[in-house]
Amino acid sequence: xxxxxxxxxxxxxxxxxxxxxxxxxxxxxxxxxxxxxxxxxxxxxxxxxxxxxxxxxxxxxxxxxxxxxxxxxxxxxxxxxxxxxxxxxxxxxxxxxxxxxxxxxxxxxxxxxxxxxxxxxxxxxxxxxxxxxxxxxxxxxxxxxxxxxxxxxxxxxxxxxxxxxxxxxxxxxxxxxxxxxxxxxxxxxxxxxxxxxxxxxxxxxxxxxxxxxxxxxxxxxxxxxxxxxxxxxxxxxxxxxxxxxxxxxxxxxxxxxxxxxxxxxxxxxxxxxxxxxxxxxxxxxxxxxxxxxxxxxxxxxxxxxxxxxxxxxxxxxxxxxxxxxxxxxxxxxxxxxxxxxxxxxxxxxxxxxxxxxxxxxxxxxxxxxxxxxxxxxxxxxxxxxxxxxxxxxxxxxxxxxxxxxxxxxxxxxxxxxxxxxxxxxxxxxxxxxxxxxxxxxxxxxxxxxxxxxxxxxxxxxxxxxxxxxxxxx
Numbered sequence: 001x002x003x004x005x006x007x008x009x010x011x012x013x014x015x016x017x018x019x020x021x022x023x024x025x026x027x028x029x030x031x032x033x034x035x036x037x038x039x040x041x042x043x044x045x046x047x048x049x050x051x052x053x054x055x056x057x058x059x060x061x062x063x064x065x066x067x068x069x070x071x072x073x074x075x076x077x078x079x080x081x082x083x084x085x086x087x088x089x090x091x092x093x094x095x096x097x098x099x100x101x102x103x104x105x106x107x108x109x110x111x112x113x114x115x116x117x118x119x120x121x122x123x124x125x126x127x128x129x130x131x132x133x134x135x136x137x138x139x140x141x142x143x144x145x146x147x148x149x150x151x152x153x154x155x156x157x158x159x160x161x162x163x164x165x166x167x168x169x170x171x172x173x174x175x176x177x178x179x180x181x182x183x184x185x186x187x188x189x190x191x192x193x194x195x196x197x198x199x200x201x202x203x204x205x206x207x208x209x210x211x212x213x214x215x216x217x218x219x220x221x222x223x224x225x226x227x228x229x230x231x232x233x234x235x236x237x238x239x240x241x242x243x244x245x246x247x248x249x250x251x252x253x254x255x256x257x258x259x260x261x262x263x264x265x266x267x268x269x270x271x272x273x274x275x276x277x278x279x280x281x282x283x284x285x286x287x288x289x290x291x292x293x294x295x296x297x298x299x300x301x302x303x304x305x306x307x308x309x310x311x312x313x314x315x316x317x318x319x320x321x322x323x324x325x326x327x328x329x330x331x332x333x334x335x336x337x338x339x340x341x342x343x344x345x346x347x348x349x350x351x352x353x354x355x356x357x358x359x360x361x362x363x364x365x366x367x368x369x370x371x372x373x374x375x376x377x378x379x380x381x382x383x384x385x386x387x388x389x390x391x392x393x394x395x396x397x398x399x400x401x402x403x404x405x406x407x408x409x410x411x412x413x414x415x416x417x418x419x420x421x422x423x424x425x426x427x428x429x430x431x432x433x434x435x436x437x438x439x440x441x442x443x444x445x446x447x448x449x450x451x452x453x454x455x456x457x458x459x460x461x462x463x464x465x466x467x468x469x470x471x472x473x
Contacts, residue, residue, distance in 0.1 A: 001038060001046050014049055018057035026066060026077060027085035037067065037075045107458035108423040111248065111399045112313070113449030118368060119312050120361055127351040128344070135347050143339035146330065147174025147319070148346045154353040155319055162281065164294045165303060171327045176340035178276065178306045178318040179208055182240075185302065185320065186212035188330055189238055189272060196236035198226055200430035202247050202276075205240060218432050221246065225253035228260050238272045239265075243292055244280040248430050248444045250393020250401050258292055265300035273301045279309045281362055283396040284370045299323035307349070309398065310362055317341055317349060369398060369448060372455060376400065376447050379459040385466060398448040401427065403440055406469040410441035413466060420465040422458050 004021040006014055025031045037043070040058065044051045058075045061067045066081045131139070146152065152169035159165040175181040182205060186195075191213035197206050199218035209216045219230045219239070226241055241261065243253035253261075265271045275292040293303040306318035322330060339346070352358050373394065380389050380402070390403035404413055410426040417424050427442035428434070447455060 002043065004047060006047055006049065015053050015056040015060065018047070018054065019060050022057070022061060023066060023085060026081045029082075031077050031081075033077050033079040033081065035077045036073075037077070039074055103421045105457075106421045106423065107450065107454050107461070109425070109445045109447065109458065109462075110423075110449055111425070111444060111446035113446065114309060114312065114398070115365070115368065115448055116312060117451075118361075118365055120357065123357050123361075124348065124352070127348050127355075127357075130351065131344060131347045135343070139343045139347070141343065143341070143343050143346060145335045145337040145339060146170075146172065146327075147339045147341065148343065148350070150350045151346045151353075152319075154350050158353055158358070159303075159321070163277070163288070163291050165291060165321065166294075167303075167321045168324075171322050171324060172319055173322060173327075173330060174317065174319045174339060174341055174346065176316045176318070177308060178278065178304055179204065180316075180340055181304060181318050181320050182208045182274075183212045184334075185274065186214050188322075188326060188334070193238050193270075194234065194236040196226075196231055196234050196239040198241060198246060199433060199436060200248060200427060201240075202242070203430060203432075205276075206432070209240075220436060221249060221251065223251065224257040225251055226257075226261065228257070228264065231261075231264060237268070237270050238274065240274040240276060241292075242276045242278065244277050244283075244288060245393070245395075245397040247278070247397075248399065248401060248427060250395075250397060250399070252289065252395055255289060258289070258295060262292060262296055262298075262300070265296075266298040271300055275301055275303050277303060277305045279397045280305070281310055282366060282369060282398060284366065284373065285395040288396075293321060299325065302326070310358075310365065315345065315349075317345060372447055372450070372452070373400070375452065376445070376455060376459060379456065380463070383460075383463045385463050385470060388470065399444055399446040402443045402445055404443060404466070405440065406466065407472050408441065408466075408469040410437075410443070412469070413441055413443060416465040416468070417462050420461045422462045422465065424462065 002021070002025065004018060006017050008014070010017065022031065037058070038046070040051050040054045044054045047054070058067060062069060062075065065078055065084055067075045068078050069075050149169055151174055152172040155172055156167055156169050159167060173181065173184070175184060186209060194215045194217055195209050196217055196219045197209070199220050206216050217234045217236055219234055220227050225243060225246060226239065231239060239261070243258055245252060261273060265273045273292055277291060280288055280291070291303065293301045300323070302323065303321040304318070307315055308318070377391055377394065380386060380391060388405045390405065392401040392403065394400065410428055414424060414426050425444045427444060428437045431437050450458060
């Protein structure tokens with residue numbers, strides 16, 4: 001008779017305790033292949049439990065492959081049961097140390113956040129309810145590879161009105177953010193190409209390109225943007241650029257440099273510019289310069305944008321405008337894909353765009369961010385350190401570049417801020433080539449996700465933490 005010790009006080013059900021004991025007996029060789037197990041009645045009497053409990057245990061073990069049954073004969077150990085018993089168990093990972101708790105008064109000048117309190121929750125909820133009630137069956141269907149036609153048409157209308165970009169809905173590809181779309185573009189254009197990227201620049205974009213098998217080369221910047229001579233010498237056939245507001249320097253590429261880039265792209269049939277227009281809607285001074293796409297006459301510009309900066313990062317809806325030949329190539333080679341954005345979010349965004357909510361939200365956000373940036377620059381310039389600070393990138397976007405003319409290093413500035421419970425990032429963090437980092441320390445200040453109170457406190461604590469360097473001057 002099997003020796004099984006049942007513990008009624010154990011939260012594990014009795015039948016599972018029986019299963020565990022039999023599995024262990026098989027693993028240890030106590031029970032052999034084809035050996036008959038006690039009958040249900042005999043084992044239940046021996047264990048002083050019900051027949052149903054034993055029956056449940058036997059059926060569970062048979063389902064797992066440890067036992068098999070014969071009509072009118074009972075249950076037997078399966079010949080292959082020892083193989084199951086010696087399968088690797090779940091790997092136990094060593095317990096990690098709990099993460100250090102950030103100070104309650106910690107303030108982060110992040111470049112990736114937005115002001116989530118400004119998100120139009122009431123409007124989005126109302127439109128979501130409308131979609132649920134009017135698009136019930138369509139919400140359960142798989143969206144086409146390039147996205148819902150209604151959304152692509154709404155985006156095309158928005159681009160015509162706000163960026164003077166004239167593109168057909170058939171040219172627009174909707175995807176789960178620009179990071180996802182950048183990977184799709186590598187598949188579309190080919191990973192065997194060499195891709196030029198800005199140095200300094202968007203480090204995650206570089207990693208995405210490389211993770212898709214592309215060869216990536218850093219091209220240095222000057223005061224007007226990507227250096228054309230370095231681009232020509234790079235051997236690249238695709239260049240990823242942010243002409244409207246370069247990240248992280250804040251440079252707005254002048255028209256002449258844009259025209260030079262377009263001439264480079266059109267010089268060979270296989271060259272393309274990927275124009276990342278990630279925060280072009282958030283321009284505060286003057287009218288935005290024409291996009292590369294709207295200036296292009298030869299079909300060598302791929303336009304990319306996202307709603308993450310204007311609505312919310314978690315929305316994960318971005319889009320690219322493809323030249324007609326590439327749009328046809330995508331339809332031919334990648335139409336087996338389903339769109340990576342659910343129908344529900346796509347239909348809701350359609351209403352948000354078509355009914356004018358996005359335009360009103362954008363105007364409200366521009367006003368909010370402009371006021372926030374104005375207050376930040378006032379605090380910087382009015383401080384005793386103001387004469388030693390040079391502010392760049394005020395015309396657009398949600399971050400500033402601060403050149404600090406003090407006798408210290410960038411790392412010392414970042415460390416002094418951290419000691420004051422303020423997190424800032426040095427410009428060197430966005431360089432892959434250390435020797436290319438400018439000698440004067442520069443700090444990147446994102447301000448979009450800070451409340452007015454946090455902005456005031458964080459800026460004063462930041463600058464006060466740097467005052468000791470002034471005394472060394």
